[in-house]
Amino acid sequence: MQCPKLTPLQSRLLASAIATSILIVIWISFQPHNFVYAAELPLHDPLEHATLEDAAPHPGLGERLIGVEVVRDGDDGNAEVEQGYAPDFAYFDRSMIGRQEEVEELQDNDRKDNVALAPGSTHNFKIGNSGRQVKREDLGSEVHSPLDERRTRNGSELGHERESKDSSDSDEAQELKKRQGNRRTIFISVNTCRQPTAEDADDTSGAGQLALWVSTSPNNKKPGPGANADLATEKTFERGYVSLNVSTESEVYIGIAAPSLPDGKTGDYSFQIAVSDNQYYHNLNRTAYLYFVDSDSDSALFITNNFTDNNASLPEYYTWLDMQSPFTMYAFDEDTWSKGMLGLEFSNCGLQEQFSKMNNISVERNMTVRYGMDGPKALLNVEGLTAGKTYKGFLVANGNTSTGTLALPGQEVLSGGNRLYSGFEFQTKADDTCQVIFDLEFCTDIAYAVPSSERFKTNTSGLAALYDGWAKEYFQDFNKSLAQVACNTTASAMYSLARGCPECREDYKSWLCSVLMPRCHAFSDTREGLIERNINSPFSDGTFPYANNLTAEFNATFRNRMAFNQSRNKKIDEVIQPGPYKELLPCDELCFGLVRSCPAQLGFACPNEPAMSLSYGVRDKNTRSMDFHLTCNFPGAITTLDTFKGVAGRLGIQLRTMFLVAGVTGVLLLV
Structure with a gap:
């Protein structure tokens, strides 16, 4: 067949088309064939959660196979798990096809997060490393991470910086940047708020403790039991509390692991x-930091140690007094404590959660300079207790904006979070014969249980006003007598060069308030140093003490003795009618101090034996200053607390600092 004859123009077009086709074939033959690939994946357990896991890199390409499980709705309405493949595109961002599963991210801003956790499982968190301000205590400034700096510059600026870096940065500036870097210290603290409980009501054993796992390695982003344990640090909770700080330049990965459920x-x-970049959010102080004032049948009174010195010129002195008390208390009776509380003694949220369920107990909180050393302190009155019970108590301080710059003695600034103190034990009195009074207008340092009765059980303020009113009346009569003495005169005419009328007034007031308001204990109390009062009166149930002992010897030596058959102050028996009770006698130093301070013409004198032993007690001279109990009463007297659960030792306070120099007043009420 004869080929058609082409015109010159057609010939040129054909030649161009052939040449173009040949070039396309050559270009295609030199291109890579695997722009995208697919690979079969290994089978997965269909019971596992759908996750994205990194697989081995593809040989020579630096790419990763991604294993996935695809969850689809089956014909029967149930989810079906299919095995498949996921393509990894060399030139596309991962966001186009899905990302690896992320763990929960925490913010290091003192924000707490509450999380439920099943036994035998692990919950993971991470603390990011970008977009953050890092506090630099060593440099006195805050430094942005390098990632933040890169995000705020455009491409031309970055290019210019790279070109001029070597010439513009001095050795000193390079060293400073090296020191700053992105390293920061992260403070991690965790409390157990709830734990498994025993099915048997008699089982008082605690559940197993949680464990904290921390990793800074990108190869262990989900630390926990069995997950690259050599790349993580493990720390077991202690009684519901754990804390750990990490200094790092990288992201921090955290795991909280729960043990399997025991039988x-x-x-x-x-x-x-909670995590923070300055201090722990949850803090633990292994002292009670609290002193026991006294208790009655349904309440107990406590004070903390002083927050500052007794110096009203200190600016923080009034700052403490003017704020709402940051301290509160949790209290649990023996029955409540035995039901699932063991193992939470160091956990603030655990104790708080259990305490919130006990609606009958309340805590009144105030700031005061009274009672003992005259510095600012917290006073806590716990109400709604049960008579004759032993309680476990816990003090806690909650930080707020007011406490942000204030530090307790020997402790860090309580700027946020909370500080839990070690537990202690205390007891309530067995009956309503005694009642705690405090915050009196005249006898300002009286804070303890005084003789009472059921008629004043719900009228504590009325009982306090009654006692305080009696003291004011006696003091007014005393002032009239003291006014007859020449107090402001020449040294040669003064009754004493060592003491004057101001000291006499002060010592008389201390003595008067102590003897007019006996420190009361239940009649069943068996501790040493107590004396029985009002034994010829009936108990609240109508019975009498020693009703079966009517011998002449017993009557002569005990029943008919004034010291035993009535109260120290007759007004107590006439108006209050407390029934039988026991009294902790006032200290003999009150009597001796009064006689030394006041003029002889007032006629004050301490009784002789045996009346002295029935009217005053003697302070234990062998008591160590940091471990003592009361053997006699004085204004501002407090006692120490017994700690428990293995916390060694007791708290105490030097007796000299707790005793307000007191004098004593005359024969008027000495017995």
């Missing part, structure tokens, strides 16, 4: 976690 336990865990 006889049911329920799950709950915990509270």
Whole structure:
């Protein structure tokens, strides 16, 4: 067949088309064939959660196979898990096809997070490393991370910086940047808020403790039991509390792991976690930091140690007094404590959660300079207790904006979060014969239980006003007598060069308030140093003490003795009618001090034996200054607390600092 004859123009077009086709074939033959690939994946357990896991890199390409499980709705309405593949595109961002599963991110801003946790499981968190301000205590400034700096510059600026870096940065500036870097210290603290409980009501054993796992390695982003344990630090909770600080330049990965549920336990865990870049959010102080004032049948009074010195010129002195008390208390009786509380002694949120369920107990909180050393302190009155019970108590301080710049003695600034103190034990009195009074207008340092009765059980303020009013009346009569003495005169005419009328007034007031308001204990109290009062009066149930002992010897030596058959102050028996009770006698130093301070013409004198032993007690001279109990009463007297659960030792306070120099007043009320 004869080929058609082409025109010159057609010939040129054909030649161009052929040449173009040949070039396209050559270009295609030199291009890579694997722009995208697909690979079969290994089978997965269909019971596992759908996750994205990194697989081995593809040989020579630096790419990763991504194993996935695809969850679809089956014909029967149930979810079906299919195995498949996920393509990894060399030139596309991961966000186009899905990302690896992320763990929960925490913010290091003192924000607490509460999380429930099933037994045998692990909950993971991470603390990011970008977009953050890092506090630099060593440099006195805040430094942005390098990632933040890069995000705020455009491309031309970055290019210019790279070109001029070597010439513009001095050795000193390079060293400073090296020191700053992105390293920061992260403070991690966790409390167990809830734990499994025993199915058997008689089982008082605690559940297993949680564990904290921390990693800074990108190869262990989910630390926990069995997950690259050599790349993580493990720390077991201690009685519901754990803390750990990490200094790092990288992201921090955290795991909270719960043990498997032991036999006889049911329920799950709950915990509270917080991170900070300056101090722990949850703090633990292994002292009670609290002193026991006294208790009655349904309340107990406590004070903390002083927050500052007794110096009203200090600016923080009034700052403490003017604020709402940051301290509160938790209290649990023996029955409540035995039901699932063991193992939470160091957990603020655990104790708080249990305490919030006990609606009958309340805590009144105030700031004061009274009672003992005259510095600012917190006073806590716990009400709604049960008579004759032993309680476990816990003091806690909650930080707020007012406490942000204030530090307790020997402790860090309580700027936020909370500080829990070690537990202690205290007891309530067995009956309503005694009642705690405090915050009196005249006898300002009286804070303890005084003789009372059921008629004043719900009228504490009325009982306090009654006692305080009696003291004011006696003091007015005393002032009239003291006014007859020449107090402001020449040294040669003064009754004493060592003491004067101001000291006499002060010592008389201290003595008067102590003897007019006996420190009361239940009649069943067996501790040493107590004397029985009002034994010829009936108990609240109508019975009498020693009703079966009517011998002449007993009557002569005990029943008919004034010291035993009535109260120290007759007004107590006439108006209050407390029934039988026991009294902690006032200290003999009150009597001796009064006689030394006041003029002889007033006629004050301490009784002789045996009346002296029935009217005054003697302070234990062998008591160590840091471990003591009361053997006699004086204004501002407090006692120490017994700690428990293995916390060694007791708290105490030097007796000299607690005793307000007191004098004593005359024969008027000495017995």
